[in-house]
Amino acid sequence: xxxxxxxxxxxxxxxxxxxxxxxxxxxxxxxxxxxxxxxxxxxxxxxxxxxxxxxxxxxxxxxxxxxxxxxxxxxxxxxxxxxxxxxxxxxxxxxxxxxxxxxxxxxxxxxxxxxxxxxxxxxxxxxxxxxxxxxxxxxxxxxxxxxxxxxxxxxxxxxxxxxxxxxxxxxxxxxxxxxxxxxxxxxxxxxxxxxxxxxxxxxxxxxxxxxxxxxxxxxxxxxxxxxxxxxxxxxxxxxxxxxxxxxxxxxxxxxxxxxxxxxxxxxxxxxxxxxxxxxxxxxxxxxxxxxxxxxxxxxxxxxxxxxxxxxxxxxxxxxxxxxxxxxxxxxxxxxxxxxx
Amino acid sequence: xxxxxxxxxxxxxxxxxxxxxxxxxxxxxxxxxxxxxxxxxxxxxxxxxxxxxxxxxxxxxxxxxxxxxxxxxxxxxxxxxxxxxxxxxxxxxxxxxxxxxxxxxxxxxxxxxxxxxxxxxxxxxxxxxxxxxxxxxxxxxxxxxxxxxxxxxxxxxxxxxxxxxxxxxxxxxxxxxxxxxxxxxxxxxxxxxxxxxxxxxxxxxxxxxxxxxxxxxxxxxxxxxxxxxxxxxxxxxxxxxxxxxxxxxxxxxxxxxxxxxxxxxxxxxxxxxxxxxxx
Numbered sequence: 306x307x308x309x310x311x312x313x314x315x316x317x318x319x320x321x322x323x324x325x326x327x328x329x330x331x332x333x334x335x336x337x338x339x340x341x342x343x344x345x346x347x348x349x350x351x352x353x354x355x356x357x358x359x360x361x362x363x364x365x366x367x368x369x370x371x372x373x374x375x376x377x378x379x380x381x382x383x384x385x386x387x388x389x390x391x392x393x394x395x396x397x398x399x400x401x402x403x404x405x406x407x408x409x410x411x412x413x414x415x416x417x418x419x420x421x422x423x424x425x426x427x428x429x430x431x432x433x434x435x436x437x438x439x440x441x442x443x444x445x446x447x448x449x450x451x452x453x454x455x456x457x458x459x460x461x462x463x464x465x466x467x468x469x470x471x472x473x474x475x476x477x478x479x480x481x482x483x484x485x486x487x488x489x490x491x492x493x494x495x496x497x498x499x500x501x502x503x504x505x506x507x508x509x510x511x512x513x514x515x516x517x518x519x520x521x522x523x524x525x526x527x528x529x530x531x532x533x534x535x536x537x538x539x540x541x542x543x544x545x546x547x548x549x550x551x552x553x554x555x556x557x558x559x560x561x562x563x564x565x566x567x568x569x570x571x572x573x574x575x576x577x578x579x580x581x582x583x584x585x586x587x588x589x590x591x592x593x594x595x596x597x598x599x600x601x602x603x604x605x606x607x608x609x610x611x612x613x614x615x616x617x618x619x620x621x622x623x624x625x626x627x628x629x630x631x632x633x634x635x636x637x638x639x640x641x642x643x644x645x
Numbered sequence: 646x647x648x649x650x651x652x653x654x655x656x657x658x659x660x661x662x663x664x665x666x667x668x669x670x671x672x673x674x675x676x677x678x679x680x681x682x683x684x685x686x687x688x689x690x691x692x693x694x695x696x697x698x699x700x701x702x703x704x705x706x707x708x709x710x711x712x713x714x715x716x717x718x719x720x721x722x723x724x725x726x727x728x729x730x731x732x733x734x735x736x737x738x739x740x741x742x743x744x745x746x747x748x749x750x751x752x753x754x755x756x757x758x759x760x761x762x763x764x765x766x767x768x769x770x771x772x773x774x775x776x777x778x779x780x781x782x783x784x785x786x787x788x789x790x791x792x793x794x795x796x797x798x799x800x801x802x803x804x805x806x807x808x809x810x811x812x813x814x815x816x817x818x819x820x821x822x823x824x825x826x827x828x829x830x831x832x833x834x835x836x837x838x839x840x841x842x843x844x845x846x847x848x849x850x851x852x853x854x855x856x857x858x859x860x861x862x863x864x865x866x867x868x869x870x871x872x873x874x875x876x877x878x879x880x881x882x883x884x885x886x887x888x889x890x891x892x893x894x895x896x897x898x899x900x901x902x903x904x905x906x907x908x909x910x911x912x913x914x915x916x917x918x919x920x921x922x923x924x
Contacts, residue, residue, distance in 0.1 A: 367887045460784060466870045468885035506787040506869040509881075520764040522786060636886070640699045644873065 329357035331570050334373070334382040336557075337363035339592045346586035351577050357570060366391050373400050373562065383565040384574055388470060390628040392428040392558045397629070401427050402563040408572040411579035411597065416617055419556065419596040423625050428558035431578055432593035435554040435611040435620050436474055438546040439518070439536055440525035447546040450482040453525060454496065459503040463517055463526040466507040467639040474553040475527045476635065477623045482550045488627060489634040498642035507643070515539055529555070534591055534609040554611065554620040557593075588612070672900075679893035694894045700878070704898070707875040710789065711857040714796045718804040718853050719846060723834075726808035726845075741809070744802045752799055756866045759795050760786065763867070787869045795863040800856045804849035811845025812838075847914040855903040875899055 335343070340363065348359050362369070366387040373382060377400055385395075395401050403426045406412055412420055412429065419430030440447045445458055453462055465471035479493035480486070497504070505523050508514065511532045517523045519539050528536070536543055559578060565571045577583060584597040594611040595602075602612060611617070680686050694700050729740045747755060762768045763785040770782040785791050815838065823833045839846075864874040873881075875895050882892040 365884060367884055371887060371889075468870070468881050504871075505784070506871055509870055509885075516760070520761070521766050522764055640697065644699050644870070645702055 329355065329567065329570060330360055331355075331357055331384065331567065331574055332360040332362065332382050333574070334362040334364070334369050334385040336366070336386060339590075342587070342590045342592045346590060346592070347578060347583050350583070351574060354577065355570065355573060359574075370395060374398060377563075380562045380564040382562050383567070383571045384559060385562055386431065386557060386559050389422045389428065389430070389556045389558050389622075389625040392560050393423040393625040393629055395560065396423055396425070396427040400563055401560045402565060402568065403427055404429060404561055404572060404575065405568075408569065409576040409579065411576045411581075414581060414599050415579055415596040416598060416614070418617070418622065419558075422556055422558055428560040429575065429579065430556045430558050430596050432587075432596060433554060433556040433611060433617065433620070434530045434594055435552040435616060436471055436527065436529045437548065437552040438525055439514070439528055439533070439543055440546055441518075441542055442544045443542045444524045447525065447544075448549055450478045450548050450550055451496075452548075453479075453527070454500045454503070458525055459500075461505065461522075461524040462503065463505050463508050463514060463523045464497065465511075465527055466509050467635055467643070469509055469511075470555055471511070471527060471529055472507075472639075473628060473632070473635055474555060474623050478548070478550060478553045478621070481621070482548070488631050489638060490631075491638060494635070494638045494642055497639075501643050518543060530594070530611040537608070551619055551621050554622060556622065675893055675896055676900075678889065679897045690890050690894045694891055699873075700891075703873045703875060703878050706789070706872070707858060708902075710793060710796065710874070711854050714793060714800065714857045715804075715850055715854040717797060718801050719850060722801065722804040722808050722849065725805050726812050729805070729809050730812045741806075744805055747798070748802055752860075752862050753866075755798065756795055756863050759791065759798070759867055763791055763794070786867065787871050789868070789872050791867040792864050792872055792874070795867045796857045796860060799860065799863055800853040803852040803856060807845040807848040807852070808842065809845075811842035815841050843914045847910045851907050851910050854906050858902055858906075859899055 340361070348361065352359055362372075362382060364372075369385065369387065370391055373380075373385060373395060376382075377398075387395075392401065406426060409429065415430070416433075419433065422428060422430050438447050438450070438453060444461075445452070445455060447453070452458070453464070465475055467473065467476070473490075476490040476493040476497070479496055480490050483492050483496065485492040505517070506513075508517075508526075511528055512535075514523075514526050514528055514532060515535045517526070518536060518541060530545075533545060559575045561568060561571045561575070579597060581597050581599045584593075584595040585600045585602075587593040588595045588600050588602050588610060589606060591606065591609045598614065602610070607613065611620075679690055680688070682689055695704075725744075729737055729744075732740060764770070765782040765784075765786075767785075769785065770779075773779045774782065819837050819841070820833055823837045828836065859876055860874075861876045861880065864872065864877050865880070868874065868877065870877070870881075875898065879892050879895040879899075882888045882895065
């Protein structure tokens with residue numbers, strides 16, 4: 306009640322004083338992390354630049370996707386940030402509007418793989434990350450994804466659960482390492498199932514990993530680079546593996562919602578987010594690894610990010626299309642063989 | 646108190662509306678979601694849910710752990726409650742305070758403490774290695790044992806406190822009377838103490854069993870995805886798989902199990918009591 310009446314009086318106030326009224330608003334839906342940093346690097350400067358007001362909704366990707374679907378007839382959100390697979394899912398459900406490359410000049414400065422990751426200009430990548438194995442270099446040496454199942458690591462490895470973003474891409478690399486090419490990852494799932502007693506836990510939150518390493522609960526784990534800074538500062542002999550099969554990774558994208566009130570403003574915002582200026586600030590704050598190729602950071606900052614053209618080129622991304630098509634099969638295979 | 650019935654109803658209205666809108670309506674929507682399919686009513690979601698071996702296993706595990714936690718709490722709880730009741734007034738206060746203290750600490754903090762205690766380099770493993778009982782650390786975390794320990798610690802006070810209040814109401818002379826009449830100690834407990842304190846056991850049993858069924862934080866942190874319980878499975882279905890239908894099914898199963906436990910235990914207690922009164 307209080308909130309409602311507060312909102313009502315604020316509305317009345319806004320209506321009564323034209324000086325305060327900002328006729329343009331843009332509603333964005335983003336992940337809930339690092340909002341203070343985004344506020345300084347992105348939101349405030351954009352509001353100043355466009356003379357408009359940003360309304361920010363946060364939440365995890367599945368709940369925001371569900372909301373987008375529920376409000377399809379009368380969209381609330383104009384611009385949404387989520388994973389490439391989520392974006393493709395939303396695009397297939399007819400929830401997104403294509404972007405106009407001409408309206409987003411920053412596109413010229415970003416990596417090719419981020420320019421149109423889900424096809425039909427439905428989304429553009431704003432950050433990406435590598436995923437590999439972190440391991441205790443005093444205990445073991447990791448040179449291949451299959452080294453996770455070495456006898457000396459038995460009972461000391463954490464893998465991401467299939468339900469997390471990191472889960473399927475881990476299977477993707479294991480399948481590759483086995484020299485197989487099954488889109489259902491049947492061989493990789495069999496491999497994990499065979500060793501499931503040796504896996505300490507199939508984690509659901511990456512934030513668990515530093516603690517498990519610190520307690521010597523685990524000696525190796527598959528993690529996204531965004532978790533590396535917290536692991537590196539534990540002061541343990543931990544290294545980021547460079548397996549011979551390469552690293553995998555993921556990408557987060559921005560998309561414009563179908564029925565967005567002001568497409569020009571929405572695309573202006575997307576363009577600003579991709580600009581060197583904003584990407585530089587977000588990189589320096591270790592918030593997001595930049596897709597803009599003109600961002601330059603020193604070695605210390607780069608260590609905390611997935612940075613540089615060479616690194617980017619070496620990442621095997623699991624195509625969004627494949628994630629969407631095979632997800633049910635992975636879950637079913639995993640539940641039948643690993644989860645029980 | 647209120648002669649005016651209308652005034653009474655009027656005074657009840659705000660709370661009723663609040664509960665109806667804030668609780669009953671959402672629960673009904675949830676319940677109906679679990680029975681709806683395109684265009685009609687169905688039990689299909691349930692059949693589908695139980696057709697999957699993983700779901701059956703999770704259901705049975707949740708039920709089994711709930712029963713074990715309740716049974717162990719009851720057995721140990723009677724001992725502790727009797728000791729508290731028999732203690733002098735000063736130490737009784739202290740003992741009750743000790744029992745209540747953990748309830749004032751957030752379950753998240755308590756569960757995190759177990760993460761440290763049960764770890765490979767934690768207290769339990771270091772102690773067992775030091776006294777030479779084991780050679781290499783035991784794997785305790787992310788096992789059913791860890792979830793069991795966490796749940797027992799979480800809910801044990803909820804069993805003991807009702808038992809204490811029941812035992813306090815037990816007439817002081819019934820035990821000596823039974824002994825004088827030749828009853829053995831086990832007979833005294835099962836024929837005299839247990840029937841007369843059954844209400845405490847029912848209240849405690851309901852709280853512990855329902856609590857164990859529905860606890861989320863403890864199985865999530867100490868069990869993880871290797872020891873899925875219904876509530877961790879529910880979270881997974883909603884937040885990861887975006888599968889609200891089976892999440893609703895799990896929610897309904899949990900609600901039904903909780904309500905059924907309460908009704909069943911209450912009936913059990915009242916039947917015994919009316920039989921005892923009839924005699």
